[in-house]
Amino acid sequence: MSGSYDDSMVDVSSDSFWEVGNYKRTVKRVDDGNRLCNDLMNCLHERARIEKAYAQQLTEWGKRWRQLIEKGPQYGSLERAWSALCTEAEKVSELHMEVKAALMAEDYEKLKNWQRDSYHKQMIGGFKETKEAEDGFRKAQKPWAKKLKEVETMKKSYHSACKEEKLAASRETNSKLESNNNPEAQKKLQEKVEKCQQEVQKTKERYEKSLEELDKLTPQYMENMEQAFEQWQQFEDKRIRFFKELLLEVKQHLDLSTNHRFQTIYHTLEDTISATDAEEDLKWFRSNHGPGMPMNWPQFEDWSIDLNRTLSRREKKKPSEGVTLTGISQTGSDQPVQPSKSSSSSSTVEKTPDWSDEDTGVNPFAANGDGNPFEDEPASPVVSVPVKALYDYEGQEQDELSFKAGDEFTKIGEEDDQGWCKGRLKGGETGLYPANYVEIIQ
Numbered sequence: 001m002s003g004s005y006d007d008s009m010v011d012v013s014s015d016s017f018w019e020v021g022n023y024k025r026t027v028k029r030v031d032d033g034n035r036l037c038n039d040l041m042n043c044l045h046e047r048a049r050i051e052k053a054y055a056q057q058l059t060e061w062g063k064r065w066r067q068l069i070e071k072g073p074q075y076g077s078l079e080r081a082w083s084a085l086c087t088e089a090e091k092v093s094e095l096h097m098e099v100k101a102a103l104m105a106e107d108y109e110k111l112k113n114w115q116r117d118s119y120h121k122q123m124i125g126g127f128k129e130t131k132e133a134e135d136g137f138r139k140a141q142k143p144w145a146k147k148l149k150e151v152e153t154m155k156k157s158y159h160s161a162c163k164e165e166k167l168a169a170s171r172e173t174n175s176k177l178e179s180n181n182n183p184e185a186q187k188k189l190q191e192k193v194e195k196c197q198q199e200v201q202k203t204k205e206r207y208e209k210s211l212e213e214l215d216k217l218t219p220q221y222m223e224n225m226e227q228a229f230e231q232w233q234q235f236e237d238k239r240i241r242f243f244k245e246l247l248l249e250v251k252q253h254l255d256l257s258t259n260h261r262f263q264t265i266y267h268t269l270e271d272t273i274s275a276t277d278a279e280e281d282l283k284w285f286r287s288n289h290g291p292g293m294p295m296n297w298p299q300f301e302d303w304s305i306d307l308n309r310t311l312s313r314r315e316k317k318k319p320s321e322g323v324t325l326t327g328i329s330q331t332g333s334d335q336p337v338q339p340s341k342s343s344s345s346s347s348t349v350e351k352t353p354d355w356s357d358e359d360t361g362v363n364p365f366a367a368n369g370d371g372n373p374f375e376d377e378p379a380s381p382v383v384s385v386p387v388k389a390l391y392d393y394e395g396q397e398q399d400e401l402s403f404k405a406g407d408e409f410t411k412i413g414e415e416d417d418q419g420w421c422k423g424r425l426k427g428g429e430t431g432l433y434p435a436n437y438v439e440i441i442q
Helices: 024-071 076-118 128-177 183-254 260-274 278-289
Strands: 382-389 408-413 420-424 430-434 438-440
Touching: 024 076, 024 128, 024 183, 076 183, 128 183, 183 278
Parallel strands: none
Antiparallel strands: 382 408, 382 438, 408 420, 420 430
16 A cells, blocks of 8 residues: 555445545635625625715715705795705715715725735635634544555455355355266366455455554544644634624614614614624534544444445545535636726726606717716727637626626726726627636737
8 A cells, every 4th residue: 555645546335424535514614704805895886886976976965956946936934945855865974975975984994904914815726714623624534544444355355255255155055956967177266266255355354454443543533633623713713703893883874764664674784794693603513524423433334245246435425515606607617806996997987877757868978969977087088909708797887898608709998996897789788897807808
């Protein structure tokens, strides 16, 4: 047997944490934590953009109607009452701009800094924490896994010897029943049976000895794996508690309620967030994916005539695991995280949702029916570069393009600092798309 050990050579026979290689789900949880930080930052950034767009609409609406009221025929206290609607809009607009600023300057930055301090990138790729988790579990499992491989080899040798002994005994019996029995041939068959019986006894002893040695290693193996697992339980505990704290702060920034209905909404939100219990979460993971899972420990398996094919631990396949992502259509497992657009996107305008009950086709905020009151910056330089989509993308807003992996279209705007480009589809439709979802056609 080779002195080197490669855990890729030993397959698993169950879904238990204790099986060789099944610790990788705990290692993957480290990477998942970093991805969840990115997802939450994108969530906060999109909400901040919504708050800003709503605040701008309220401001423009308030200014326009204040001018119309002042120049109109209305007068007296009713005029003041009517104008109070404009004042209300301006005050609410200020509050929503403060919400936007708090989400980005406080919550977003706090999460970004925590992610940077908790997940350290390596020069060779991946995270330092992921490698530490992988190395820790591999080291804890290596001696036991190596002995388990030896047990599997001994078991196969024993079962093979049992099969040979049974075949030899059957040949000897058939030979005795034949009329033209050759004494010399009968003697050879008998010697073959005796030799096979000796081999069965020898391989059985080796198998039992190897299994006893494995049993002796099991307690230390369990202790080492427990220690490695508990280290990354504590790491995940910090992330869960931090996310809970951050979500409660986000709730405080979003809660502008002044009446009973809004209070009810935000009380429900607070109750839901406050119900987060890191201890219960960790307990569930332990029971379903950790040391709390049941385990079919290796036991002695005798050979029988009905056992035509021995199923070893390595012949049973580990069930495939999948992660379902919602909100993003993808064609591969390496699809990048969708960037978030800012007000400085390469788009020439920042589109806002319709607020009017009537669709007149005219911008009510423009003095002459055209123009854009929300335009923050001039358009980026126009380019024309053919590109090809690497992944499916479904536009989330009206100013975004939708396409399928393999579609070709034209890039007509340079990538902004948020990772968005402007493009034009073959049908003539223009809009924004994530720059890392396409590649330039050479």
